[in-house]
Amino acid sequence: MVIIPATTGQMGVLPGHVASIAELKPGVLSVHEGNDVTKYFISSGFAFIHGNSYADIIAVEAVPLDRIDAGLVQKGLAEFTQKLSSASTDLEKAEAQIGVDAHSALNSALTG
Amino acid sequence: MASNAAVPFWRAAGMTYITYSNICANLVRNCLKEPYKTEALTREKVHFSIATWKEGKPEKPGNCPLSRTSDRVDFTVS
Numbered sequence: 001m002v003i004i005p006a007t008t009g010q011m012g013v014l015p016g017h018v019a020s021i022a023e024l025k026p027g028v029l030s031v032h033e034g035n036d037v038t039k040y041f042i043s044s045g046f047a048f049i050h051g052n053s054y055a056d057i058i059a060v061e062a063v064p065l066d067r068i069d070a071g072l073v074q075k076g077l078a079e080f081t082q083k084l085s086s087a088s089t090d091l092e093k094a095e096a097q098i099g100v101d102a103h104s105a106l107n108s109a110l111t112g
Numbered sequence: 113m114a115s116n117a118a119v120p121f122w123r124a125a126g127m128t129y130i131t132y133s134n135i136c137a138n139l140v141r142n143c144l145k146e147p148y149k150t151e152a153l154t155r156e157k158v159h160f161s162i163a164t165w166k167e168g169k170p171e172k173p174g175n176c177p178l179s180r181t182s183d184r185v186d187f188t189v190s
Contacts, residue, residue: 007120026136043140044133060137061152063144072143094125098132102139 001032002055004047005105015053022047026105028065028112029057039065041109043102070110077103 002013005027024045031038045059080099087093122132141152163170 026140041140044136060133061140063140063148067144067148069143069145069149076139076143090125091127094122094127095135097121098135099139102136103143106140106143 003028003030003032004057005029005042006047011047013047013049013055017049017053017055019051020049022049024057024059026102028105028109029059029062039109041065041068041106065109068106068110073103073106073110077107 004011004013004022005024006022007025008022010027011022024042024047026043027041029040029042031040040062041064042057042059043061045057045062048056048058050056076099080096080103084093084096084100087096120132123129138156141149141156144152163172165171
C-alpha cells in the first residue's frame with residue numbers, strides 16, 4: 001500500500017485501486033510493504049494510478065526523510081511566516097504562502 | 113461571471129504550475145543536509161542561451177536574457 005500526499009489529503013492506494021491521477025502537494029509519501037515502511041518527502045508532482053495495480057509518482061524532488069535538516073526547516077518556516085505577514089502584492093503573498101506550506105509539511109514529516 | 117471551480121491560491125495570484133512546482137522543489141532542496149544539499153543545488157542550475165531572430169535570421173546567440181516584458185521567465189531544466 002502507498003499513502004500519497006494528494007492536494008485533497010492523504011490518499012491510500014492499494015492494489016486494484018481505480019485508475020486515477022492525483023495532484024500532489026508537498027508531503028510524505030509512505031510505501032508500506034508488509035511491515036516495512038519507507039518514507040519519502042515529495043516536493044510536489046503527480047501520482048498516476050493505472051488500472052493494472054501500478055502507480056507512478058512523478059515529483060521534482062523526492063528525498064528520504066533522514067536527509068532533511070530540522071534546523072533549516074525551522075529557520076525556513078520562521079522566515080516565510082514573517083514574509084507572509086509583510087507581503088504586499090498577490091505574487092509575494094502566494095510565494096510566502098508556498099514557503100509556509102512547504103516548510104510546515106517538512107516539519108510535520110520530521111515530527112510525525 | 114463566476115469561476116467554475118476553486119483555483120489554487122498560486123494560480124489565482126498569476127503563477128503557473130511549473131513556477132509553483134519549481135519553487136516547492138527549491139525550498140525542499142534548501143532544507144537538505146550536506147552532502148545531499150550540494151548535490152541537489154547542482155540540479156537546480158539551468159543553462160540556456162537565447163537568440164533573437166530578426167528578418168528570419170538569428171542574431172548572435174547570447175547567454176543573457178535580453179529585454180523581457182515580464183519579471184519572471186520560466187525555463188525547464190533539460
